[in-house]
Amino acid sequence: MIFEMFQYAFMQRALVVGLCIAICAALVGVSLVLRKNSMIGDGLSHTAFSAFALATVLGFTPIYFAIPVVIAASFFVLRLSRSRKIHGDAAIAALSASSLAIGTFAISVSKGVNIDLNSYLFGSILSVSWLDVILSLVLAAIVIGLYFLSYHRIFAITFDEDFAKSVGVKTGFYDAIFAAICSVVVVLGMRLLGSLLISSLIIFPTLSAMNYSKSFRGVVAYAVIVSILAFLVGLAASYVFATPTGATVVIANLLLFVISFVLKKIRKD
Amino acid sequence: MALLTLKKLCLKYGEQIIVSDASFSLEDGDFACVVGTNGSGKSTLVKAILGLIKPASGEVIYGDGLARTQIGYLPQETRVDGNFPATAEEIVLSGCLGHMSIKPFYCHHEKKHALECLSALGIGKLAKKSFSDLSGGQKQKVLLARSLAATKKLLILDEPSNNLDYKSRKDFYSTLKKLNENRKLTIIMITHDLDADDLIGNKVIAIKEGKVSVADTAKYLEAYK
Numbered sequence: 262m263i264f265e266m267f268q269y270a271f272m273q274r275a276l277v278v279g280l281c282i283a284i285c286a287a288l289v290g291v292s293l294v295l296r297k298n299s300m301i302g303d304g305l306s307h308t309a310f311s312a313f314a315l316a317t318v319l320g321f322t323p324i325y326f327a328i329p330v331v332i333a334a335s336f337f338v339l340r341l342s343r344s345r346k347i348h349g350d351a352a353i354a355a356l357s358a359s360s361l362a363i364g365t366f367a368i369s370v371s372k373g374v375n376i377d378l379n380s381y382l383f384g385s386i387l388s389v390s391w392l393d394v395i396l397s398l399v400l401a402a403i404v405i406g407l408y409f410l411s412y413h414r415i416f417a418i419t420f421d422e423d424f425a426k427s428v429g430v431k432t433g434f435y436d437a438i439f440a441a442i443c444s445v446v447v448v449l450g451m452r453l454l455g456s457l458l459i460s461s462l463i464i465f466p467t468l469s470a471m472n473y474s475k476s477f478r479g480v481v482a483y484a485v486i487v488s489i490l491a492f493l494v495g496l497a498a499s500y501v502f503a504t505p506t507g508a509t510v511v512i513a514n515l516l517l518f519v520i521s522f523v524l525k526k527i528r529k530d
Numbered sequence: 531m532a533l534l535t536l537k538k539l540c541l542k543y544g545e546q547i548i549v550s551d552a553s554f555s556l557e558d559g560d561f562a563c564v565v566g567t568n569g570s571g572k573s574t575l576v577k578a579i580l581g582l583i584k585p586a587s588g589e590v591i592y593g594d595g596l597a598r599t600q601i602g603y604l605p606q607e608t609r610v611d612g613n614f615p616a617t618a619e620e621i622v623l624s625g626c627l628g629h630m631s632i633k634p635f636y637c638h639h640e641k642k643h644a645l646e647c648l649s650a651l652g653i654g655k656l657a658k659k660s661f662s663d664l665s666g667g668q669k670q671k672v673l674l675a676r677s678l679a680a681t682k683k684l685l686i687l688d689e690p691s692n693n694l695d696y697k698s699r700k701d702f703y704s705t706l707k708k709l710n711e712n713r714k715l716t717i718i719m720i721t722h723d724l725d726a727d728d729l730i731g732n733k734v735i736a737i738k739e740g741k742v743s744v745a746d747t748a749k750y751l752e753a754y755k
Contacts (some may be wrong), residue, residue: 263558295611295614295615300700406575409634410634411634412634412635413623413627413635413636414623414627415632416616417618417624417627419608420611420614420616421605421609421610421624422625423577423582423603423605423609424603424605424624424625424676425624425627426580427582427599427601427603427628427680428600428603428624428625428627428628428680429579429599429627430596430627459603471615474615474660475615475616475660475662475663476615476616476617476620476660477614477615477616477620478615478620479615486620498598503689514656
């Protein structure tokens with residue numbers, strides 16, 4: 262079955278792109294969940310939705326247009342929440358709603374442009390091209406490299422930002438790097454899960470990993486393993502049952518979370 | 531030269547003056563307790579010393595080879611998530627970041643130093659334990675070990691005895707006294723209790739209506755009576 266599945270070029274491409282997304286989403290998810298910023302993924306995915314829609318209407322390649330737009334939006338949210346004039350969750354909610362509105366507006370006023378709304382909302386990883394594969398590999402390599410070079414500083418900021426600042430960690434700089442990494446992950450993840458489901462890929466692996474490990478390094482490692490496993494199970498199940506890949510991957514993540522939760526309870530008892 | 535000197539330091543939030551014209555110095559081995567009512571500006575003052583907020587005017591001068599990034603800071607316990615998934619060792623290692631410049635990874639030296647800091651506080655065997663599994667007193671000691679990893683000269687503690695029971699508080703204070711006496715560490719500790727049991731240092735920095743005054747503890751307690 263596995264061999265048969267990967268005889269198709271579209272499945273091979275989906276496998277590579279999906280693994281890139283699964284690893285990157287798990288890495289950023291740990292800090293987002295632990296800093297209680299899980300909803301940032303949701304806000305940025307809605308921005309990515311409007312960027313994809315606008316790019317299609319304006320005739321640009323969506324992914325090239327969306328990455329700088331989403332990075333700019335993440336910096337904007339970061340700046341807005343740091344200014345303390347508006348709370349972070351309110352900034353994210355405002356960004357989400359306005360982005361969705363702009364995207365929907367752009368799609369509705371465009372005439373003669375064929376837009377597959379479903380693929381933006383729920384993903385379409387089976388339709389990625391070899392160019393998308395190369396782009397995903399390059400971006401994933403950058404994200405993973407930056408993450409590991411900043412790993413100890415990211416830990417310090419995530420655990421206690423004031424202390425990190427006091428020992429000279431440039432929290433603004435690392436926040437900006439992290440915001441850029443999140444943006445790239447969200448835009449890449451749009452291909453797999455779409456704007457409505459991508460935040461689950463960021464949140465679930467960390468929640469599951471926290472049931473397996475109580476060290477930061479352990480949580481990062483387990484989150485990556487769980488994320489990869491959920492993607493492989495989801496991809497295979499979607500092939501076997503002919504279900505949408507994105508939704509099946511999310512259900513696989515949900516199941517792995519439930520299993521981790523039950524195992525934790527059994528261990529405790 | 532004094533380890534720390536404040537010269538006419540003025541701190542504001544917007545237009546509101548929090549601290550005005552604060553001038554004092556602390557020498558090597560001083561142990562100063564910062565007292566004042568809630569909202570008097572105690573945390574603001576120490577954050578200015580740490581360089582976390584910019585003064586409206588005046589300056590903070592570090593002497594005796596002290597660098598701003600090599601001050602051990604113990605924030606209020608409420609700022610740290612007690613259920614955070616991290617081992618004591620991971621947390622204490624983050625205290626070494628101030629010595630690492632742009633180096634991305636810890637080497638053997640930092641790992642050894644982190645374990646020494648844990649052992650110095652009698653909690654070396656907790657290195658691999660998860661922070662979330664520790665008692666309140668042990669958590670506070672882990673955070674103190676992280677501060678120790680960051681400094682050899684100056685510790686700044688923001689209400690470290692909050693949420694500690696009487697026994698843990700006594701134990702924690704005794705540890706601080708030992709660090710102060712044996713290592714000649716200068717300590718600045720914020721406390722909101724004016725109980726003589728909490729004023730364990732040789733100096734008191736009192737903040738009242740934005741004015742900062744420094745006195746010997748004995749004299750302060752005498753005047754307070």
